[in-house]
Amino acid sequence: MTVLVSLLVTAGGLVLLIVGAEVLVRGASSLARRLAIAEIVIGLTVVAFGTSTPEMVVNVFASLENRNEIVFGNIIGSNIFNILFILGVSGLIYPVAVQRNTVWKEIPFSLLAVLALFLLVNDRWEATSSADVLSRADGLVLLLLFAIFITYTFGLTAVEAGASDEFVVQVYSWGVSLAFIAGGLLLLVAGGRLCVGGAVALARQLSLSEKFIASTIVAAGTSLPELATSAVAAYRRHSDIAVGNIVGSNIFNILAILGVSAVIRPAPYPAAFNADTYVLAGATLFLFLVMFTGKRHRLDRWEAGLMLIGYASYVGYLLYLR
Numbered sequence: 001m002t003v004l005v006s007l008l009v010t011a012g013g014l015v016l017l018i019v020g021a022e023v024l025v026r027g028a029s030s031l032a033r034r035l036a037i038a039e040i041v042i043g044l045t046v047v048a049f050g051t052s053t054p055e056m057v058v059n060v061f062a063s064l065e066n067r068n069e070i071v072f073g074n075i076i077g078s079n080i081f082n083i084l085f086i087l088g089v090s091g092l093i094y095p096v097a098v099q100r101n102t103v104w105k106e107i108p109f110s111l112l113a114v115l116a117l118f119l120l121v122n123d124r125w126e127a128t129s130s131a132d133v134l135s136r137a138d139g140l141v142l143l144l145l146f147a148i149f150i151t152y153t154f155g156l157t158a159v160e161a162g163a164s165d166e167f168v169v170q171v172y173s174w175g176v177s178l179a180f181i182a183g184g185l186l187l188l189v190a191g192g193r194l195c196v197g198g199a200v201a202l203a204r205q206l207s208l209s210e211k212f213i214a215s216t217i218v219a220a221g222t223s224l225p226e227l228a229t230s231a232v233a234a235y236r237r238h239s240d241i242a243v244g245n246i247v248g249s250n251i252f253n254i255l256a257i258l259g260v261s262a263v264i265r266p267a268p269y270p271a272a273f274n275a276d277t278y279v280l281a282g283a284t285l286f287l288f289l290v291m292f293t294g295k296r297h298r299l300d301r302w303e304a305g306l307m308l309i310g311y312a313s314y315v316g317y318l319l320y321l322r
Contacts (some may be wrong), residue, residue: 007173010199011198013197014221014222015191016191017053017221018054020057020183022173024050024184025050026184027172027182028181030171030180032313034317037314049252053188054192055222055257056256056260058074059071060261061192063261063265066302067200067208067210068268068270069210069214071258072258073210073214073276074272075258078253079220080276081220086223087243088228090233091299091304092305093231094234095301096234096299097298098299103297105204105293106244109152109251110247114280115281116145117134117254120138128253132270133267133269134258134266134267139261145255149251195218198215217277230242230243230246234304286307
């Protein structure tokens with residue numbers, strides 16, 4: 001397999017992941033609507049988490065194949081891309097206003113998820129451990145935190161039940177809805193296998209680490225649904241969707257996806273990812289702090305520009321270490 005073929009396989013896998021996620025969300029949203037589930041609940045669960053299914057599928061396959069650098073690089077790299085690049089682009093399109101709940105609860109919860117991951121994987125701080133690993137017990141802790149977040153989310157939907165719906169759900173017949181779900185899952189599985197296989201081959205052929213490929217190409221590729229969702233939301237002045245999509249996705253990525261990955265197979269943690277985790281924690285903290293500079297609870301264009309500079313610096317750092 002040549003470099004060009006490996007690149008095409010990886011790109012083809014990413015395309016299948018994105019199309020599969022879109023088809024799955026359409027089918028699941030239609031099915032949920034037919035079951036009389038409120039649109040706001042569909043938006044905060046099916047739509048929000050559906051954009052993270054590419055990361056989920058890639059991590060499941062990477063975990064099964066014991067590709068630990070892809071397991072961690074995909075998630076940490078995606079979350080950094082989400083905050084610094086996607087919110088940077090969204091904020092440049094239009095200054096993004098953020099609700100008080102997001103500022104004081106969801107962004108701090110996202111930072112808590114990063115800190116929890118950091119503490120769980122750095123086992124060598126403990127006298128009884130000689131290696132860093134995300135164990136099944138650690139995965140269950142992450143999933144418990146995710147359950148707490150889901151409980152909070154459904155509590156939020158109860159409060160906002162009378163609000164106008166932001167998501168328009170197209171309703172299909174039962175058969176079409178189920179066919180969309182099945183087809184979306186098949187595309188996700190095929191895309192996940194191609195993406196992981198192509199990324200591993202590409203790393204070997206270019207003498208790059210799997211960490212670099214996972215943290216850049218794979219991470220950015222699996223985050224394209226979030227990019228499209230937040231950029232369009234910013235253009236249409238739906239600020240809550242632009243920011244909420246990213247913060248919710250980051251929480252889902254760490255707590256649910258890494259939690260599931262660890263339950264499937266405990267993943268040895270490469271200590272080199274600590275630096276990336278510092279970047280992610282710093283980016284999340286920066287997002288919180290800019291809510292109090294300039295106009296309160298708003299991401300202004302100059303702040304968005306700083307985020308994009310930050311992401312370019314991060315990629316430059318990865319290139320230096322490659």
